[in-house]
Amino acid sequence: xxxxxxxxxxLRRTGDDLADATVAALFERGEVGKFNTLMRYVSTAGAxxxxxxxxxxxxxxxxxxxxxxxxxxxxxxxxxxxxxxxNVHISTALSFASMPACYVVPHVAKLLSTAHGLEYPSKRMAxxxxxxxxxxxxDAFEAGSRFIPAAxxxxxxxxxxxxxxxxxxxxxxxxxxxxxCQEDMIGGQxxxxxxxxxxxxxxxxxxxxxxxEAYYYAWRVVGAMLGVxxxxxxxxxxxxxxxxDLYMIRHMGPSEEGAHLTRQLVDLYEAVVPGTFFDPIVxxxxxxLIGDTCADWLGVSHTRxxxxxxxxxxVLGVLESIEDRSPFGAWALDRLGHLTTALELSSLTRGRxxxxxxxxxxxxxxxVPGAVPPARRWAPPAATVPE
Numbered sequence: 001x002x003x004x005x006x007x008x009x010x011l012r013r014t015g016d017d018l019a020d021a022t023v024a025a026l027f028e029r030g031e032v033g034k035f036n037t038l039m040r041y042v043s044t045a046g047a048x049x050x051x052x053x054x055x056x057x058x059x060x061x062x063x064x065x066x067x068x069x070x071x072x073x074x075x076x077x078x079x080x081x082x083x084x085x086x087n088v089h090i091s092t093a094l095s096f097a098s099m100p101a102c103y104v105v106p107h108v109a110k111l112l113s114t115a116h117g118l119e120y121p122s123k124r125m126a127x128x129x130x131x132x133x134x135x136x137x138x139d140a141f142e143a144g145s146r147f148i149p150a151a152x153x154x155x156x157x158x159x160x161x162x163x164x165x166x167x168x169x170x171x172x173x174x175x176x177x178x179x180x181c182q183e184d185m186i187g188g189q190x191x192x193x194x195x196x197x198x199x200x201x202x203x204x205x206x207x208x209x210x211x212x213e214a215y216y217y218a219w220r221v222v223g224a225m226l227g228v229x230x231x232x233x234x235x236x237x238x239x240x241x242x243x244x245d246l247y248m249i250r251h252m253g254p255s256e257e258g259a260h261l262t263r264q265l266v267d268l269y270e271a272v273v274p275g276t277f278f279d280p281i282v283x284x285x286x287x288x289l290i291g292d293t294c295a296d297w298l299g300v301s302h303t304r305x306x307x308x309x310x311x312x313x314x315v316l317g318v319l320e321s322i323e324d325r326s327p328f329g330a331w332a333l334d335r336l337g338h339l340t341t342a343l344e345l346s347s348l349t350r351g352r353x354x355x356x357x358x359x360x361x362x363x364x365x366x367x368v369p370g371a372v373p374p375a376r377r378w379a380p381p382a383a384t385v386p387e
Contacts, residue, residue, distance in 0.1 A: 012177025016227035046143030078214035093199035193219035
């Protein structure tokens with residue numbers, strides 16, 4: 001598919017018909033509270049649905065209980081092994097590149113503020129990390145897994161935000177399109193797949209083309225389960241690059257919400273890092289991975305680590321050399337990566353399983369009415385000559 005301004009504009013006008021109809025029916029019948037209460041018991045795939053679940057919700061859960069028929073399971077296994085081999089690096093990329101990239105799209109930063117602004121700051125990162133770990137488990141799509149119920153609930157969460165904003169006239173559809181539209185959902189899919197791969201490359205991580213393509217493929221499967229129109233999704237990494245570049249040019253820019261969410265993220269990880277000496281590495285990593293322009297928009301401070309962080313690829317190169325030459329070294333580094341990811345996720349979730357629920361109300365101070373498209377589109381800075 002060739003992406004143009006017109007085709008991207010068309011994607012801004014559409015949401016997710018199935019999830020939108022389900023949420024609208026739940027609100028119309030006053031069954032949202034009952035649904036949220038009962039859905040806390042739906043956490044594993046294949047488990048019997050609880051008695052008393054509204055019929056419209058039961059129908060939705062049954063319709064979305066299996067992955068797409070076109071899934072290539074060999075490719076998914078390649079993606080899982082790629083994740084196991086690079087789990088710490090992927091977690092780093094998700095935390096310090098993917099999430100800030102979401103925040104640098106002003107209308108997306110505003111949307112994220114609706115559902116997460118009143119929660120503890122780590123909620124968004126906890127949900128993202130937990131969701132990715134669920135996806136990359138061997139039984140992700142089998143009975144007993146937690147991934148499919150998580151995907152079903154996230155899809156309804158998105159639909160509920162669309163429902164609130166439209167019903168309460170708190171979103172300028174004419175200027176901004178449908179909230180959490182197909183264009184933004186595909187953009188998010190690019191942030192969590194292609195941008196992660198870009199970040200791994202920037203960090204100097206050695207990865208095969210097959211592994212990178214498999215990881216991207218896995219997020220295509222995720223997108224399908226989250227209600228993303230697969231006819232509009234880039235099928236290859238080359239077309240994904242074209243989509244992401246165009247999406248960035250169309251939408252990225254500074255915003256108060258983006259800067260605030262970034263400050264929360266930086267504070268969160270500075271609290272996770274032991275002591276205070278290494279705190280500045282959080283800001284330095286974000287600036288290194290997303291670039292100075294985006295970092296400035298998000299209010300990311302310059303630190304004494306900005307230069308030192310450029311040595312990270314060299315350090316990772318040494319570690320990967322050890323991994324390549326020694327089976328024991330490979331095992332030890334994989335175990336260290338697993339433990340580091342588990343510790344990070346435990347810190348973010350505070351030992352809890354994250355529950356996704358349909359918000360019955362949005363933040364009162366959500367500032368959408370004042371949101372207007374920029375007077376002119378952002379133009380990327382001129383390319384610089386590599387050092």
